[in-house]
Amino acid sequence: MRSFFHGYRIILLKGEITEIEADAIVNAANPYLSHGGGVAWAIVRRGGEIIQRESEEYVRKYGPVPVGGVAVTSAGSLKAKYVIHAVGPRYGIEGREKLELAIRKSLEMAEKLGLRSIAFPAISTGIYGMPYDVCAETMSDVFLKFKPRSINEVMVVLFGEEAYQVFEKVFEKIL
Ligand code: AR6
Numbered sequence: 001m002r003s004f005f006h007g008y009r010i011i012l013l014k015g016e017i018t019e020i021e022a023d024a025i026v027n028a029a030n031p032y033l034s035h036g037g038g039v040a041w042a043i044v045r046r047g048g049e050i051i052q053r054e055s056e057e058y059v060r061k062y063g064p065v066p067v068g069g070v071a072v073t074s075a076g077s078l079k080a081k082y083v084i085h086a087v088g089p090r091y092g093i094e095g096r097e098k099l100e101l102a103i104r105k106s107l108e109m110a111e112k113l114g115l116r117s118i119a120f121p122a123i124s125t126g127i128y129g130m131p132y133d134v135c136a137e138t139m140s141d142v143f144l145k146f147k148p149r150s151i152n153e154v155m156v157v158l159f160g161e162e163a164y165q166v167f168e169k170v171f172e173k174i175l
Pocket of ligand 1 (some may be wrong): 013016017018028029030032036037039040041042088115121122123125126127128129130145157158159162
Protein backbone atom coordinates (compact mmCIF):
# COMPACT_ATOMS: atom_id res chain seq x y z
CA MET A 1 0.00 0.00 0.00
CA ARG A 2 1.18 3.52 -0.83
CA SER A 3 -0.54 6.78 -0.13
CA PHE A 4 -0.26 10.26 -1.64
CA PHE A 5 -1.82 13.55 -0.58
CA HIS A 6 -3.24 16.37 -2.71
CA GLY A 7 -5.78 17.97 -0.40
CA TYR A 8 -7.29 14.47 -0.22
CA ARG A 9 -5.75 11.05 0.21
CA ILE A 10 -4.99 8.85 -2.79
CA ILE A 11 -4.30 5.26 -1.79
CA LEU A 12 -2.81 2.60 -4.00
CA LEU A 13 -3.78 -0.94 -2.97
CA LYS A 14 -3.33 -4.45 -4.25
CA GLY A 15 -6.39 -6.67 -3.99
CA GLU A 16 -9.99 -7.34 -4.79
CA ILE A 17 -12.20 -4.29 -5.24
CA THR A 18 -15.37 -6.06 -4.09
CA GLU A 19 -13.90 -6.31 -0.58
CA ILE A 20 -13.09 -2.62 -0.24
CA GLU A 21 -14.87 -0.41 2.27
CA ALA A 22 -15.62 2.78 0.37
CA ASP A 23 -18.83 4.74 -0.12
CA ALA A 24 -18.71 3.90 -3.81
CA ILE A 25 -16.78 1.44 -5.91
CA VAL A 26 -16.30 2.07 -9.59
CA ASN A 27 -17.01 -0.67 -12.10
CA ALA A 28 -15.23 -1.03 -15.46
CA ALA A 29 -18.39 -1.36 -17.51
CA ASN A 30 -19.49 -1.53 -21.14
CA PRO A 31 -22.18 0.80 -22.63
CA TYR A 32 -24.91 -1.84 -22.19
CA LEU A 33 -24.01 -2.41 -18.53
CA SER A 34 -23.98 -6.09 -19.24
CA HIS A 35 -21.58 -7.29 -16.57
CA GLY A 36 -20.36 -10.55 -18.09
CA GLY A 37 -16.60 -10.50 -17.46
CA GLY A 38 -13.66 -9.06 -15.54
CA VAL A 39 -14.22 -6.81 -12.55
CA ALA A 40 -17.87 -6.23 -13.60
CA TRP A 41 -18.63 -9.91 -13.27
CA ALA A 42 -16.88 -10.06 -9.88
CA ILE A 43 -18.98 -7.12 -8.64
CA VAL A 44 -22.28 -8.78 -9.62
CA ARG A 45 -21.19 -12.15 -8.28
CA ARG A 46 -20.26 -10.66 -4.87
CA GLY A 47 -22.89 -7.93 -4.69
CA GLY A 48 -25.82 -9.85 -6.11
CA GLU A 49 -28.06 -9.90 -9.18
CA ILE A 50 -29.77 -6.69 -8.07
CA ILE A 51 -26.79 -4.78 -9.51
CA GLN A 52 -27.35 -6.38 -12.93
CA ARG A 53 -31.13 -5.80 -12.73
CA GLU A 54 -30.78 -2.12 -11.83
CA SER A 55 -28.22 -1.78 -14.63
CA GLU A 56 -30.66 -3.21 -17.17
CA GLU A 57 -33.37 -0.90 -15.90
CA TYR A 58 -31.03 2.06 -16.36
CA VAL A 59 -30.24 1.12 -19.98
CA ARG A 60 -33.94 0.53 -20.74
CA LYS A 61 -34.80 3.98 -19.41
CA TYR A 62 -31.89 6.08 -20.64
CA GLY A 63 -30.23 4.02 -23.37
CA PRO A 64 -26.62 2.82 -23.45
CA VAL A 65 -24.01 4.74 -21.46
CA PRO A 66 -21.62 6.60 -23.79
CA VAL A 67 -17.92 5.77 -23.74
CA GLY A 68 -16.48 8.08 -21.06
CA GLY A 69 -19.83 8.21 -19.25
CA VAL A 70 -21.09 6.81 -15.94
CA ALA A 71 -24.29 5.37 -14.42
CA VAL A 72 -25.08 4.61 -10.77
CA THR A 73 -26.76 1.61 -9.13
CA SER A 74 -26.99 0.36 -5.59
CA ALA A 75 -24.24 -1.99 -4.43
CA GLY A 76 -26.35 -4.95 -3.29
CA SER A 77 -24.61 -6.80 -0.48
CA LEU A 78 -21.20 -5.17 -1.02
CA LYS A 79 -19.77 -2.94 1.72
CA ALA A 80 -20.07 0.08 -0.58
CA LYS A 81 -23.31 2.09 -0.84
CA TYR A 82 -23.15 2.60 -4.58
CA VAL A 83 -21.57 1.17 -7.69
CA ILE A 84 -20.59 3.82 -10.22
CA HIS A 85 -20.43 2.08 -13.60
CA ALA A 86 -17.84 3.87 -15.74
CA VAL A 87 -17.39 3.03 -19.41
CA GLY A 88 -13.75 3.22 -20.41
CA PRO A 89 -12.37 3.25 -23.97
CA ARG A 90 -11.39 0.14 -25.89
CA TYR A 91 -7.65 0.62 -26.41
CA GLY A 92 -6.77 1.48 -30.00
CA ILE A 93 -10.43 2.12 -30.87
CA GLU A 94 -11.48 4.98 -28.61
CA GLY A 95 -9.05 7.58 -27.31
CA ARG A 96 -7.38 7.98 -23.94
CA GLU A 97 -9.36 11.20 -23.33
CA LYS A 98 -12.41 8.96 -22.85
CA LEU A 99 -10.70 7.35 -19.88
CA GLU A 100 -9.94 10.79 -18.49
CA LEU A 101 -13.62 11.64 -18.88
CA ALA A 102 -14.82 8.39 -17.25
CA ILE A 103 -12.58 8.96 -14.21
CA ARG A 104 -13.55 12.62 -13.86
CA LYS A 105 -17.24 11.82 -14.19
CA SER A 106 -16.95 9.09 -11.56
CA LEU A 107 -15.44 11.59 -9.14
CA GLU A 108 -18.10 14.17 -9.99
CA MET A 109 -20.87 11.63 -9.46
CA ALA A 110 -19.45 10.73 -6.05
CA GLU A 111 -19.40 14.44 -5.16
CA LYS A 112 -22.97 14.83 -6.36
CA LEU A 113 -23.97 11.98 -4.05
CA GLY A 114 -22.07 13.67 -1.20
CA LEU A 115 -19.70 10.72 -0.74
CA ARG A 116 -16.41 10.74 1.14
CA SER A 117 -14.60 7.78 -0.38
CA ILE A 118 -14.43 6.07 -3.76
CA ALA A 119 -12.44 3.09 -5.08
CA PHE A 120 -11.37 2.62 -8.71
CA PRO A 121 -10.14 -0.46 -10.54
CA ALA A 122 -7.69 -0.04 -13.43
CA ILE A 123 -10.45 0.76 -15.94
CA SER A 124 -9.83 -0.42 -19.54
CA THR A 125 -6.72 -2.48 -18.70
CA GLY A 126 -8.39 -5.91 -18.89
CA ILE A 127 -10.67 -6.94 -21.71
CA TYR A 128 -10.32 -3.44 -23.25
CA GLY A 129 -6.55 -3.89 -23.63
CA MET A 130 -5.05 -0.62 -22.35
CA PRO A 131 -1.48 -0.92 -20.98
CA TYR A 132 -1.24 -0.30 -17.21
CA ASP A 133 1.10 2.67 -17.59
CA VAL A 134 -1.31 4.53 -19.91
CA CYS A 135 -4.14 4.00 -17.43
CA ALA A 136 -1.96 5.02 -14.46
CA GLU A 137 -0.80 8.23 -16.18
CA THR A 138 -4.35 9.15 -17.15
CA MET A 139 -5.66 8.51 -13.64
CA SER A 140 -2.92 10.47 -11.94
CA ASP A 141 -3.42 13.43 -14.32
CA VAL A 142 -7.11 13.55 -13.40
CA PHE A 143 -6.35 13.17 -9.67
CA LEU A 144 -3.86 16.04 -9.79
CA LYS A 145 -6.40 18.44 -11.28
CA PHE A 146 -9.31 17.31 -9.12
CA LYS A 147 -10.57 19.74 -6.44
CA PRO A 148 -12.62 17.73 -3.96
CA ARG A 149 -15.53 18.97 -1.86
CA SER A 150 -17.02 15.94 -0.07
CA ILE A 151 -14.41 13.38 -1.11
CA ASN A 152 -11.46 12.88 1.22
CA GLU A 153 -10.21 9.51 0.06
CA VAL A 154 -9.70 7.97 -3.39
CA MET A 155 -8.48 4.38 -3.62
CA VAL A 156 -7.08 2.60 -6.65
CA VAL A 157 -7.31 -1.16 -6.30
CA LEU A 158 -4.97 -3.18 -8.49
CA PHE A 159 -5.53 -6.80 -9.26
CA GLY A 160 -2.11 -8.44 -9.08
CA GLU A 161 1.52 -7.54 -8.51
CA GLU A 162 2.36 -6.48 -12.06
CA ALA A 163 -0.37 -3.84 -12.22
CA TYR A 164 0.52 -2.63 -8.74
CA GLN A 165 4.21 -2.18 -9.59
CA VAL A 166 3.46 -0.16 -12.73
CA PHE A 167 0.94 2.09 -10.95
CA GLU A 168 3.31 2.66 -8.03
CA LYS A 169 6.10 3.79 -10.36
CA VAL A 170 3.83 6.16 -12.32
CA PHE A 171 2.09 7.58 -9.23
CA GLU A 172 5.45 8.24 -7.55
CA LYS A 173 6.54 10.20 -10.59
CA ILE A 174 3.35 12.22 -11.10
CA LEU A 175 1.71 12.56 -7.66
N1 AR6 B 1 -10.83 -6.31 -8.33
C1 AR6 B 1 -10.00 -5.38 -8.85
N2 AR6 B 1 -9.59 -5.40 -10.12
C2 AR6 B 1 -10.01 -6.42 -10.91
C3 AR6 B 1 -10.87 -7.43 -10.46
C4 AR6 B 1 -11.27 -7.36 -9.10
N3 AR6 B 1 -12.09 -8.26 -8.59
N4 AR6 B 1 -11.12 -8.29 -11.50
C5 AR6 B 1 -10.42 -7.82 -12.57
N5 AR6 B 1 -9.75 -6.71 -12.22
P1 AR6 B 1 -11.80 -5.49 -16.99
P2 AR6 B 1 -12.09 -3.34 -18.98
C6 AR6 B 1 -8.88 -5.84 -13.03
O1 AR6 B 1 -11.59 -6.50 -18.06
O2 AR6 B 1 -10.75 -3.64 -19.54
C7 AR6 B 1 -16.21 -6.47 -18.73
O3 AR6 B 1 -16.69 -7.60 -19.36
C8 AR6 B 1 -8.28 -6.44 -14.29
O4 AR6 B 1 -7.12 -7.18 -13.98
O5 AR6 B 1 -12.69 -5.84 -15.87
O6 AR6 B 1 -12.48 -1.92 -18.72
C9 AR6 B 1 -17.17 -5.31 -18.84
O7 AR6 B 1 -18.51 -5.74 -18.75
C10 AR6 B 1 -7.96 -5.20 -15.08
O8 AR6 B 1 -6.69 -4.66 -14.68
O9 AR6 B 1 -12.39 -4.10 -17.59
C11 AR6 B 1 -16.81 -4.74 -20.18
O10 AR6 B 1 -17.43 -5.44 -21.24
C12 AR6 B 1 -9.04 -4.20 -14.66
O11 AR6 B 1 -9.66 -4.77 -13.51
C13 AR6 B 1 -15.31 -4.94 -20.27
O12 AR6 B 1 -15.04 -6.03 -19.40
C14 AR6 B 1 -10.09 -3.93 -15.70
O13 AR6 B 1 -10.37 -5.11 -16.42
C15 AR6 B 1 -14.54 -3.76 -19.77
O14 AR6 B 1 -13.16 -3.98 -19.94
